[in-house]
Amino acid sequence: MTPVLQTEGLTKRYGQRPALSDVTLDIPAGRIVGLVGPNGAGKSTLLNLASGLLTPSAGTIRVLGARPAGDAAQLARVGFVAQDTPVYAGLTVADHLRLGERLNPRWDGALARRRIEQVGLDPAQKAGRLSGGQRAQLALTVAAAKRPELLIFDEPVAALDPLARRAFLQNLMEFVAELEVSVVLSSHLLSDLERVCDHLVVLASSRVQVDGEVEDLLKTHYRLVGARGDLDELPAGVELVHAEHTERQSTLVVRADGPLPGAVKHADHLDLEDMILAYLTRDALGAHR
Numbered sequence: 155m156t157p158v159l160q161t162e163g164l165t166k167r168y169g170q171r172p173a174l175s176d177v178t179l180d181i182p183a184g185r186i187v188g189l190v191g192p193n194g195a196g197k198s199t200l201l202n203l204a205s206g207l208l209t210p211s212a213g214t215i216r217v218l219g220a221r222p223a224g225d226a227a228q229l230a231r232v233g234f235v236a237q238d239t240p241v242y243a244g245l246t247v248a249d250h251l252r253l254g255e256r257l258n259p260r261w262d263g264a265l266a267r268r269r270i271e272q273v274g275l276d277p278a279q280k281a282g283r284l285s286g287g288q289r290a291q292l293a294l295t296v297a298a299a300k301r302p303e304l305l306i307f308d309e310p311v312a313a314l315d316p317l318a319r320r321a322f323l324q325n326l327m328e329f330v331a332e333l334e335v336s337v338v339l340s341s342h343l344l345s346d347l348e349r350v351c352d353h354l355v356v357l358a359s360s361r362v363q364v365d366g367e368v369e370d371l372l373k374t375h376y377r378l379v380g381a382r383g384d385l386d387e388l389p390a391g392v393e394l395v396h397a398e399h400t401e402r403q404s405t406l407v408v409r410a411d412g413p414l415p416g417a418v419k420h421a422d423h424l425d426l427e428d429m430i431l432a433y434l435t436r437d438a439l440g441a442h443r
């Protein structure tokens with residue numbers, strides 16, 4: 155199956171400053187991919203490159219096996235909702251659907267109308283008067299009714315209250331199951347990502363820190379506790395992500411594809427949130443050293 159997103163040495167600079175450095179990814183189709191990282195990590199830059207709004211400074215990017223936004227057919231295959239879910243404030247909800255129908259060859263009007271009704275949007279309401287959550291629902295509906303093969307969302311739930319966020323993500327998961335669409339979404343909300351994503355990419359300081367299927371990542375990451383000094387040497391196949399020490403004890407977060415060190419007193423798997431935080435802490439400490 156063609157990968158949904160494939161990059162090699164992908165780099166984007168604004169002037170001299172890298173926003174994305176040497177990013178190599180190969181993400182299979184049929185996933186909900188979470189893209190996570192601190193402010194300024196390069197998430198929007200990557201998503202804008204994937205949707206063809208930006209062009210790379212170096213390296214390559216293929217989306218569904220083709221150049222992003224290379225032609226009208228490729229544009230129709232990808233639905234992109236930029237940060238802050240832009241809508242046309244002066245147009246009504248129904249106008250958005252009419253516009254979508256006119257602009258998109260594969261427009262699914264029945265799906266759009268059903269979704270609008272399901273989420274309780276008034277077709278006559280001007281989009282500029284919708285709440286943040288309603289706007290997000292409208293943007294999701296328009297993007298999904300294009301019947302794309304890939305949906306890209308830049309922080310779709312950032313402006314939503316917890317209930318609206320949950321409803322939006324629930325909706326998104328239903329969509330994915332119904333439409334067999336792949337999704338790439340960025341978010342700062344790690345617990346949300348844990349609930350909906352099956353593939354994760356952690357970006358920090360313009361570089362990929364870790365990337366993989368969530369299930370594999372959870373299986374291979376551990377928090378190890380041992381006597382201070384006993385865990386200084388790690389065997390081959392065990393990569394240190396983050397370490398904290400007290401006078402007597404060391405606590406490490408590691409990625410282990412092989413056996414754990416013999417001197418470990420205690421080993422636990424981490425949840426996704428703690429694993430991501432370990433990578434982000436490593437990057438933050440490295441950056442300020």
Ligand SMILES: Nc1ncnc2c1ncn2[C@@H]1O[C@H](COP(=O)(O)OP(=O)(O)OP(=O)(O)O)[C@@H](O)[C@H]1O
Nearest residue numbers: 168172173174191192193194195196197198199200
């Ligand atoms: N148009 C631009 N001109 C110059 N620099 C830019 C531009 N857009 C982004 N940058 C810089 O590129 C880097 C990556 O920005 P980007 O918006 O991709 O990060 P992000 O991970 O999406 O951040 P956030 O979580 O805050 O949305 C930042 O240092 C940012 O200041």
